[in-house]
Amino acid sequence: MAELNSPADAATTAVGERIPTVIVDDAHLIYRVYGGGNGSAASPAAALRRIVRRQPARQTLREVHAVKGVSFTAYRGEAIGLIGSNGSGKSTLLRAIAGLMPVNRGAIYTQGQPSLLGVNAALLGDLSGERNVELGCLAMGMSPEEVKKVAPEILSFSGINERGDFASLPMRTYSSGMGARLRFAISAAKRHDVLLIDEALATGDARFRRRSEQRIRQLREDAGTVFLVSHSIGSIRDTCERSIWLESGLIRMDGPTDEVAQAYEDYMANR
Amino acid sequence: MANTAVADAGSGLSRAELAARHGLTVAGARPTLAAYVKQVWSYRHFITTYANAKAVSAFSQARLGQAWQVLTPLTNAAVYFLIFGVILNTKRNVPNFIAYLCVGVFVFTFTQAAVMGGTRAISGNLGLIRALHFPRASLPIATTLTQFRNLLYAMAVLVVIVLATGEPINLEWLLVVPAILLMTVFNAGLAMILARLGSKLTDMKQIMPFVMRTWMYGSGVLYSVKVFEENLPALVAQLVHINPLLVYIELVRHAMLENTPLTSSAPVLWLLAIAWAVVVGLGGFIYFWRGEQEYGRG
Known part of the structure; x- marks a missing residue:
């Protein structure tokens, strides 16, 4: 266990007990989805008939049970990989740990305010890249002075100005890769205690991926605990000692990355 | 296991x-009310930047761009002038009817836009809410500020119209400032109430235009509510008189127009304006805060 506790000074208490940073206790997460009804259920006549007969609107309101009772404890100094097939509830679980989505049942306890480093942060497409950098930094709680200081670094890290002055163009004109790079650069500009990374490594071209991996290593050194969601087993093996395998909203395996990744790869190969 | x-x-x-x-x-977890107020205050730069950005991006795809900030109220006034001033030549026993009408329409539009923006403030920004951590009240407050900005442009147009229709400038005009500030607090509270309702009841977006239309007819925008007294029971007519939008519209009219008829005396109107701002502003903030941890669920 000794090699797991990389910031050795603060990872344990005086009596050698490990310090938990994230405790997930039987967490359930349910999305409520409106719409998506098809066929006859979508016509006004059918909707009226349902209202008149007081039938539940089964086609218009549906629930998606994304996470069905997950429990684990993460400790300071750990880097934990979350793996699982598409739709297994990984991103939803990260949102809940970040406090962005409330649990429907169970509880999640965290030390401080975990930050979600995602590529999905919706920015305003009609605004220029520069203005979006400013807005994104303010939304992360920076002061206007800090924003002035980090904004040039963010723009140069994202590399969107490498082919001309794209920073002053509206974001809706960016290619999907450029947009993702700028969003990652914005969210990586801040230091975090508990860092949640959602597929951030998969954005951009090979050169940007190298740079972002390096940035994440830096952030990891500063952060107490890191969660990494990725479909690239390679990057999980590189960064995480422990892995949790989620399947259909349940934990299938929790343990050292080598064992979990091996089991996951065997499982995926046989599907 | x-x-x-x-x-x-x-x-x-x-x-x-x-x-x-x-x-x-x-x-x-939801912070305490005091901590929440502190959080919102520390995000004031985000709120103002977001409000300005929204106002700018609304016209960013139009060829005339930001000119529409002034052109929108101006075109609005031109339409009313054409219909009521030129074609119908309406007077309705109101002196300077065009200026009367424009004050009503511009001030009402402020609340209408804040209400519509507030209804969508949470439900239309789920992507942002599920990605970043910030006090959610920032969003309805920012929409109100965006509309406040639009109102300032409308007020500039209004000053020109009022002067052009022969009203003199005097010190009473300064009363427009407190009237509009009180109204902004009222609108922010309303936007927060509707933001929380709109995040749960997805049908609000469809219902609100009809609510606002009804409210407009009861606020003396296009005509004096004096006509209500002839057709409604006294009690209901009294209720119309304490209608907050009527109060704010009448205060602005009272400040800018010389001989405008008032439904209540000016001191009563000011008391009502303050009471509405305090009750709805504070109440809306507390109501919104109580739902804080739920907004990410959608």
Whole structure:
């Protein structure tokens, strides 16, 4: 266990007990989805008939049970990989740990305010890249002075100005890769205690991926605990000692990355 | 295995006890009201930047661009002038009817836009809410500020119209400032109430235009509500007189127009304006705060 506790000074208490940073206790997460009804259920006549007969609107309101009772404890100094097939509830679980989505049942306890480093942060497409950098930094709680200081670094890290002055163009004109790079650069500009990374490594071209991996290593050194969601087993093996395998909203395996990744790869190969 | 109640085999504590022992807090828990006020205050730069950005981006795809900030109220006034001033030549026993009408329409539009923006403030920004951590009240407050900005442009147009229709400038005009500030507090509260309602009831977006239309007819925008007294029971007519939008519109008219008829005396109107701003502004903030941890669920 000794090699797991990389910031050795603060990872344990005086009596050698490990310090938990994230405790997930039987967490359930349910999305409520409106719409998506098809066929006859979508016509006004059918909707009226349902209202008149007081039938539940089964086609218009549906629930998606994304996470069905997950429990684990993460400790300071750990880097934990979350793996699982598409739709297994990984991103939803990260949102809940970040406090962005409330649990429907169970509880999640965290030390401080975990930050979600995602590529999905919706920015305003009609605004220029520069203005979006400013807005994104303010939304992360920076002061206007800090924003002035980090904004040039963010723009140069994202590399969107490498082919001309794209920073002053509206974001809706960016290619999907450029947009993702700028969003990652914005969210990586801040230091975090508990860092949640959602597929951030998969954005951009090979050169940007190298740079972002390096940035994440830096952030990891500063952060107490890191969660990494990725479909690239390679990057999980590189960064995480422990892995949790989620399947259909349940934990299938929790343990050292080598064992979990091996089991996951065997499982995926046989599907 | 995965779902055992005991977190650590060694310590024998439940997960909740382990969390309490190490000072961990529930993720996304609602802060106290005082802490929440402090949070919103520390995000003031985000709120103003977001409000300005929204106002700018609304016209960014139009060829005339930001000129529409002034052109929109101006075109609005031109339409009313054409219909009521030129074609119908309406007077309705109101002196300077065009200026009377324009004050009503511009001030009403402020609330209408804040209400519509507030209804969508949470439901239309779920992507942002599920990605970043910030006090959610920033969003309805920012929409109100965006509309406040639009109102300032409308007021500039209004000054020109009022002067052009022969009203003199005097010190009473300064009363427009407190009237509009009180109205902004009222609108922010209203936007927060509707933001919370709109985040749960997805039908609000469809219902609100009809609510606002009804409210407009009861606020003396296009005509004096004096006509109501002839057709409604006295009690209902009294209710119309305390209607907050009527109060704010009449205050602005009272400040800018010389001989405008008032439904209540000016001191009563000011008291009502303050009461509405305090009740709805504070009440809306508290109501919104109570739902804070739920907004990410959508």
